[in-house]
Amino acid sequence: MKPAPFEYHAPDTVADVVALLAEHGDEIKPLAGGQSLVPMLALRLTRFEHLVDLNRVAELDGLRRDNGSLTVGATTRQATIERSELAQAVPLLARAAPLIGHFQIRNRGTVGGSLAHADPAAELPAVALALDAHMEIATNAGRHTVPAADFFVGTWTTSLEPDELLTAVQFPVWDGRCGFVVDEVARRAGDFALTGVTAGLQLDANGAIQRAAIALFGMASTPVRAPAAETALIGSHPDPAAIREAADLAVRDLEPPDDVHASSTYRRSVGRHLVERSLTRALDEAHHA
Amino acid sequence: MPERTISLTVNGTAHHATVETRKTLADFLREDCVLTGTHLGCEHGVCGACTVIINGDAVRSCLMFAVQAEGAEITTVEGLAPAGELSPIQEAFRAEHGLQCGFCTPGFVVSVHAYLAEHPQPTHDEILEMLSGNLCRCTGYQGIVRAVERAAHSMTPNP
Numbered sequence: 237m238k239p240a241p242f243e244y245h246a247p248d249t250v251a252d253v254v255a256l257l258a259e260h261g262d263e264i265k266p267l268a269g270g271q272s273l274v275p276m277l278a279l280r281l282t283r284f285e286h287l288v289d290l291n292r293v294a295e296l297d298g299l300r301r302d303n304g305s306l307t308v309g310a311t312t313r314q315a316t317i318e319r320s321e322l323a324q325a326v327p328l329l330a331r332a333a334p335l336i337g338h339f340q341i342r343n344r345g346t347v348g349g350s351l352a353h354a355d356p357a358a359e360l361p362a363v364a365l366a367l368d369a370h371m372e373i374a375t376n377a378g379r380h381t382v383p384a385a386d387f388f389v390g391t392w393t394t395s396l397e398p399d400e401l402l403t404a405v406q407f408p409v410w411d412g413r414c415g416f417v418v419d420e421v422a423r424r425a426g427d428f429a430l431t432g433v434t435a436g437l438q439l440d441a442n443g444a445i446q447r448a449a450i451a452l453f454g455m456a457s458t459p460v461r462a463p464a465a466e467t468a469l470i471g472s473h474p475d476p477a478a479i480r481e482a483a484d485l486a487v488r489d490l491e492p493p494d495d496v497h498a499s500s501t502y503r504r505s506v507g508r509h510l511v512e513r514s515l516t517r518a519l520d521e522a523h524h525a
Numbered sequence: 526m527p528e529r530t531i532s533l534t535v536n537g538t539a540h541h542a543t544v545e546t547r548k549t550l551a552d553f554l555r556e557d558c559v560l561t562g563t564h565l566g567c568e569h570g571v572c573g574a575c576t577v578i579i580n581g582d583a584v585r586s587c588l589m590f591a592v593q594a595e596g597a598e599i600t601t602v603e604g605l606a607p608a609g610e611l612s613p614i615q616e617a618f619r620a621e622h623g624l625q626c627g628f629c630t631p632g633f634v635v636s637v638h639a640y641l642a643e644h645p646q647p648t649h650d651e652i653l654e655m656l657s658g659n660l661c662r663c664t665g666y667q668g669i670v671r672a673v674e675r676a677a678h679s680m681t682p683n684p
Contacts, residue, residue, distance in 0.1 A: 237569065238552075238568075241526050241546070241547050242546060242547060244527065244546035244592050246592070246595075270590075271585075274570065275569035275570045275588065278587070279569055287546075289592075315582070339583065339636075339640065339655060339658060340636060340658045341585070343582040343584050344588065424657060426654075426658055
């Protein structure tokens with residue numbers, strides 16, 4: 237249960253990190269909070285000749301509110317999100333954070349680490365997908381952004397190339413009458429979710445839904461949006477039957493994974509109920525906003 | 526084997542050492558500092574037995590490399606009370622039979638210290654959720670829950 241030997245780098249600028257990534261290619265891995273990478277190293281599920289520790293790069297840490305968005309540095313701790321006033325501007329982010337692992341894990345685990353690790357049952361990738369967040373990425377050649385919809389590729393797999401560093405995430409801030417819910421079912425507090433939902437609804441001046449964002453996690457190799465359900469809701473004043481219909485649509489085309497913890501059928505059933513419950517609560521919150 | 530020289534403070538004592546880069550903080554504390562109160566159960570972040578306090582926060586010391594703790598201030602279970610004495614939390618664990626074999630106990634006690642410092646009056650449900658990050662395979666959780674309740678009560682200043 238000991239990681240294989242590696243060279244350790246602890247630079248303090250993004251420029252130095254991406255220079256190391258360019259030099260060592262797939263022999264090097266960024267180390268953020270280490271709450272997923274270090275177990276994988278210890279279990280020898282993976283090994284790298286070099287690790288570059290991001291924890292001394294001040295630029296990567298912290299939250300910034302800009303026009304219309306909240307930018308969260310990649311090494312911002314999940315526990316920092318829980319305690320942050322600024323994070324309240326993105327309720328899905330603030331409400332997802334306490335559901336991640338245990339408090340000892342959140343004290344080290346980072347927002348960028350969770351996104352780049354891309355576990356299919358993780359909360360933050362679903363939040364990023366639901367909100368159409370943008371990933372800020374740095375390489376030796378410059379900086380660019382990638383929409384969340386293009387970022388999550390498969391289980392533990394993102395669009396990041398070995399020379400690319402996720403530096404921050406831009407979460408859009410929703411204004412007006414909105415409601416947000418993050419809900420999940422796990423075997424115990426802190427366990428990976430069997431399935432979960434993030435949902436946001438925004439109402440227009442007449443109380444009709446003008447924006448709907450639904451993403452499920454634990455239901456496929458990546459988090460998944462529910463575009464048919466969103467389309468059905470937009471422009472409507474849904475009653476309970478319409479919300480049930482939207483929940484049916486949200487899981488209709490999914491083939492959730494089957495494992496010792498839950499069958500595919502069970503996951504689909506729980507996912508459908510979670511969508512129904514989340515939309516009901518989000519709508520209620522928006523009506524009272 | 527790649528090595529690095531590090532300086533850090535453990536329970537108020539400065540330590541300087543040259544360590545393999547792959548050495549976890551938990552192994553550094555046990556082998557180099559000879560502070561064997563920090564226990565290693567699973568060595569991959571599940572059981573919580575190795576929990577220590579780093580710059581005020583409870584973390585799993587098996588999921589950090591010692592080289593990452595350069596400059597850090599660390600408190601282990603040995604640093605929670607003067608030698609030969611018990612902290613109020615340790616006293617509560619003893620009073621409520623919050624331990625059976627004792628293997629998991631350092632991780633629980635350290636976690637509870639960090640948690641109560643930030644949340645001095647948790648509800649019963651908050652205590653259950655907080656304890657979920659530590660495993661006790663004797664399954665003596667009821668005593669542990671009572672110990673946390675007793676500790677929180679004993680540490681609350683009388684009005």
